[in-house]
Amino acid sequence: MITVSVAGRRVPLSPSIVVRTARAEVARTPRLLKAWYGLLLVLMGFGAAGAVQTIAPGAESFGTSPSFEWGILIGAYVFFAITTSGLCLASSLGTVFGIDMFLPLEKRHAILAVLTLTTAFGIIALDLHYPLRMAFGAVFNPSFSSPMWWMGAFYAGYLGFLLVEVWSLFTGHDQVHRWACLASSCTAVVAPSTLGAVFAVLFMRSYWYGLFTPLTMVVTALLGGSALLGIVFYVVVRLRLAGFERGRRMAIPAVRILLVVGLAGSIALLGRSLLAGLTSDDAAMHGATMALLNGPLAIWFWLRVGGGLALPLVLLALPRTRTIGGTALAAGLAFVGVLIDRLLFVIAGQIIPTTAVGGVVSQGFNAYTPSLVEISIVAGAFGLVAFVYTLAERYLDLSESDVHIGFRLPAWAVRARTRMLARARLVVRLPLRRPVEASETEGAR
């Protein structure tokens, strides 16, 4: 008989016990949560149905073509991969640099990072026609001149560091955890940069080509990761989940700062890109920019600019909306904005034809319409992340503590920070709404 250890007691594990426990758990689950699970399961089923369609290599289940080889699956992969990095970048301020207000981002970031990265790998496996060949080929026949190989290597290493980080976080191996945090935080910069380089080295694709593409990936990663944390912590605070008080006091303000930095950086880089595109003599660069501003991609582009950049920044800037709810709304808008942005990035880079094979190219745009299969896989990916994260939130202890502080600051920095905090308290003069009680950190899971 297989047994499991629960609260120090050995419990026999048999199919009947598992079924009985599952039934009891389902009965105990609140109705609203059941509806949420149901919605996510439908999304996941939709995604699974689409995924089955892609298993046969070469099956024309995607809307892509030789002149538009990378579609929304590549865009979604980029989105999930950079979101992972953004989560790590956000939490590294607490875990690596020891800044207090970013510490509550740690456990939830780690779970989300592992989830989004494995989802990204799943999406790319479905997009590739021979993922197993890729795994073996990358190991036994590596091509060091390929940015894609390096991207895979860095993200694989990143996943390893993240898994060690999660393991050490939940098992209390502090020393291992510190180094895992440092390693994953460094990789969180290197990996999206290399992902940017996959596009940036393609000199024949002017819209992607150049130094600013990796930089844009990193800044967008910070924005995407921070936005996801903003959404999650809003739910944590609203539903009074584990550690909600720390989340309200520290995580939400931390996310607010990160969002402002990410939005400001994204706006600056977008402005540079538009300026470069509008003044470029290169037909592909100029054409792609015009496709965004006033062409077939204009609706999505302006939706991203207005709803994903400007509106969140306004929400975060105005005192009236600088609340938990306002921050969450800004985070949600920014999150969707980053998704649209990455999809547009992939599409705009290919929208100007390079040849006339099979048609007319003069002054035209390449056409691409995502298939239902592609859309279902992307929807299913979101459902999967949300479903597994909900389970983690419900069954894991996600309350944070100071135990996991990474590297200590030097004494002068501690003194300076103490002075700064004291000054800030004098200026703000806003006490906590009510004292923190130990029971609150347990939450109402």
Place this chain on the structure above:
Amino acid sequence: MDSPVLPAPPDHSAALEDRRISRRTILKLGAVGLPCLASSSLIFDWLTRLTTVPATPNAEPIVANYDPTAHRWGFVVDTDRCIGCGLCVVACKDENNVPKEPEYSRTWVERHTTTADGVVHVDSPAGGINGFEAAIDPAVIGGSPVTGARFVPRLCMQCENPPCVAVCPVGATYRTPDGVILVDQDRCIGCGYCVVACPYGARYLVPAGGDAPRGTPGVADKCTFCYHRITVGRRPACVEACPVGARRFGDLDDPDSDASIALRGKPTKVLKAALGTNPRVHYIGLDGEAGA
């Protein structure tokens, strides 16, 4: 929404006061952190340099008793001669089991029409496989009077500095010593990176169906100069099919080969020379062509 209450910063000063850090730790943190912050530009620079290094061959010749080091294959397209009949496209599809759909083509024919305003308009109905109608679609040329037109056959440029080889993550695309870019279709993972990286649009991923080479759909495919033919002394199928001798092929090291003779005869140019890919396919008659 909640009332706009700014939370007070937490007071961890007491807990932090006793945390001391050694100079060594600071140095370690700096040594790791600073390079990470600067890595975006460095990685880009490094990968750019890597991808511009000419690739080295990494595969054995596929035909016994053929010495790839003894040849340097080249191709010359004479646009002054091409009549746009599309027989080359038909021959290529038949010879190499290329899918019939025009978007999947190892070779195709474009029509470059110059109008009075100096603009070159490009069209290629069905990849030119059925030839071209004499009347040009007004939608293509925008109503401006036509001042000239020529047919421009296209194929893989077999670049000496091929971006497709540099970007392949598993080395499935490689360059042979005789200068032909091939795809190991048993190794290709179908990522499409080479398709996106090709400046000439000369690659595609094989769709499922009867046209899949060796039963492996989803892998990259492209013109190989009919490698299975040229390594046994024959000419590429498109060259043999061309009724007007617009496609010339041969060993560039052999002064008596068709390609060498054609290169000596008239001035030639290569497509998108500014990219530095150094194509092995040369064009006659494209002087002044924009967008070539």
